[in-house]
Amino acid sequence: MNAAIDLIRRQVSDLHRELVRYRLVVWTAGNVSARVPGEDLLVIKPSGVPYQELSPGNMIVCDLDGNVVEGDHAPSSDTAAHAYVYSHLPEVGGVVHTHSSYAGAWAARGEAVPCVLTAMADEFGAEIPVGPFALIGDDSIGRGIVDTLRGHRSPAVLMRNHGVFTIGADAEAAVKAAVMCEDVARTVHLARQLGEPLPIAQADIDSLNHRYRNAYGQSRAR
Numbered sequence: 001m002n003a004a005i006d007l008i009r010r011q012v013s014d015l016h017r018e019l020v021r022y023r024l025v026v027w028t029a030g031n032v033s034a035r036v037p038g039e040d041l042l043v044i045k046p047s048g049v050p051y052q053e054l055s056p057g058n059m060i061v062c063d064l065d066g067n068v069v070e071g072d073h074a075p076s077s078d079t080a081a082h083a084y085v086y087s088h089l090p091e092v093g094g095v096v097h098t099h100s101s102y103a104g105a106w107a108a109r110g111e112a113v114p115c116v117l118t119a120m121a122d123e124f125g126a127e128i129p130v131g132p133f134a135l136i137g138d139d140s141i142g143r144g145i146v147d148t149l150r151g152h153r154s155p156a157v158l159m160r161n162h163g164v165f166t167i168g169a170d171a172e173a174a175v176k177a178a179v180m181c182e183d184v185a186r187t188v189h190l191a192r193q194l195g196e197p198l199p200i201a202q203a204d205i206d207s208l209n210h211r212y213r214n215a216y217g218q219s220r221a222r
């Protein structure tokens with residue numbers, strides 16, 4: 001079991017670098033977590049530690065109630081939300097949270113990003129929905145994520161007035177969804193400045209999403 005945890009520690013530590021590389025985070029905001037396969041455990045970054053100081057060794061292992069099992073620091077302040085998602089969505093193996101700019105701008109207006117790009121139909125299969133306003137401190141953020149994404153094709157939710165949470169079969173898939181979410185939020189925002197984006201017929205969205213999930217790439221796409 002320790003070998004499995006060590007592998008996840010390294011993956012989660014490495015994936016935090018992708019949030020920086022794709023400019024989805026500033027200062028210490030944002031976080032990636034992963035479920036330890038076969039265990040009721042998750043690995044997440046420590047709270048308040050700069051991105052350049054993150055390493056496999058300072059990742060925090062928590063149970064699915066958000067209690068620390070291994071680690072010298074306090075876990076990310078969003079740990080309860082991540083833990084709630086793993087507890088309630090057993091198919092989820094990774095969760096990401098960012099305050100990325102364009103997605104955050106849609107969240108600030110409480111407006112879903114409409115599915116008006118084929119790449120969006122591929123990855124999200126629908127609009128990117130808005131979740132409720134929720135304060136940190138109890139399970140209301142986790143509940144808002146689960147209530148919005150359960151049964152939805154989109155792996156991303158814009159929590160109102162807050163930012164993005166994404167889910168995936170593993171942490172890499174959740175990071176990919178966070179990167180794509182910001183990309184399409186930016187493009188649809190730009191389109192809006194010049195006029196009203198053209199809708200894509202639901203049947204075409206369905207067909208694109210089905211192909212992407214089942215035929216495209218190396219079958220790692222969520």
Ligand SMILES: [Zn+2]
Pocket residue numbers: 030097098099162163
């Ligand atoms: Zn946040």
